[in-house]
Each structure stands twice: as C-alpha cells, then as structure tokens.
Amino acid sequence: MILNKIHHIAIICSDYQRSKTFYIEQLGLQPIHEVYREERGSHKLDLALNGDYIIELFSFPDPPPRTSRPEATGLRHLAFEVDDLENNIQQLAINGIEAEPIRTDPVTNKKFTFIFDPDQLPIELYEK
Structure with a gap:
C-alpha cells in the first residue's frame, strides 16, 4: 500500500x-x-x-460525550502548525478561548500549546 x-x-x-x-x-x-x-x-x-x-x-x-480526561484509546488530538504561537494565543484569548501554558517539545525544541474545541477535543498549536 x-x-x-x-x-x-x-x-x-x-x-x-x-x-x-x-x-x-x-x-x-x-x-x-x-x-x-x-x-x-x-x-x-x-x-x-x-x-x-x-x-x-x-x-x-x-x-x-468524548472522553478527554483521562485520555482514552483512539485519536488523541488534532494539531495545526502556526508561525507565531504567542500571537495566535493572544488572538484566541480576545475571543475567549484559553490556551494551556506554552511548552517546548524536548525532541524538536519547538513551542506548542493546546486549546479545546466546544466538545473538549484537544487541538494542538505547534510553532513552525
């Protein structure tokens, strides 16, 4: 295949x-x-x-309902690449969407965070 x-x-x-x-x-x-x-x-x-x-x-x-916490078997999250993580977080905050604290991927050294859709589906924002 x-x-x-x-x-x-x-x-x-x-x-x-x-x-x-x-x-x-x-x-x-x-x-x-x-x-x-x-x-x-x-x-x-x-x-x-x-x-x-x-x-x-x-x-x-x-x-x-979807089980997000504790994490369940199956699709874990949806991830989007962004150019400027902080700017995206600020724009989301203006619209009332809260992001988790920014973390750094220990393997790639790239910054990322999570937000959640209206049904609590985790959505990762990963800086390019």
Whole structure:
C-alpha cells in the first residue's frame, strides 16, 4: 500500500452551530460544502485550510460525550502548525478561548500549546 497524505479528519460535535462557529470564526477554516441529511438527522460541513480540504464536521442526534480526561484509546488530538504561537494565543484569548501554558517539545525544541474545541477535543498549536 502507498499512502499519499491524510485526506481529511471527521469530527462529530454535540452542538453543530457552536462547533461550526468555532472552526470557521475562531480557527479560520473555510467552509467548502454544507448539507443536512434528513434521513440521519445530521449536518455535514466540509472545511478547508489554505484551500486544502481537511475536516468533515458532523452532527448526529445525541452522540455520547468524548472522553478527554483521562485520555482514552483512539485519536488523541488534532494539531495545526502556526508561525507565531504567542500571537495566535493572544488572538484566541480576545475571543475567549484559553490556551494551556506554552511548552517546548524536548525532541524538536519547538513551542506548542493546546486549546479545546466546544466538545473538549484537544487541538494542538505547534510553532513552525
């Protein structure tokens, strides 16, 4: 098997409008295509970063909550590369989004932090 790249990541949210606002207005992702699937009672929103399709945001009726603490088996977090970590943290703070303290990766010596989406999905911001 030969893999080229990650095509997209699917996220199920508990409050579609709140998560849609977070990913578009707070993180700056661009909506590509949005549909409501009546038979599933589900919204689906495709989102892009810098023109590349990366996230499918889904809503389903009454999804169980995600276990973030203690960390559970499965996908651990979503990570975005940023040029200026401190500036991004300041911009998020203006919009009421709190970041964890900045840490330094002991292997790469790069700075990073975590924020959380409306459903407490960990999102890492990793400085380039």
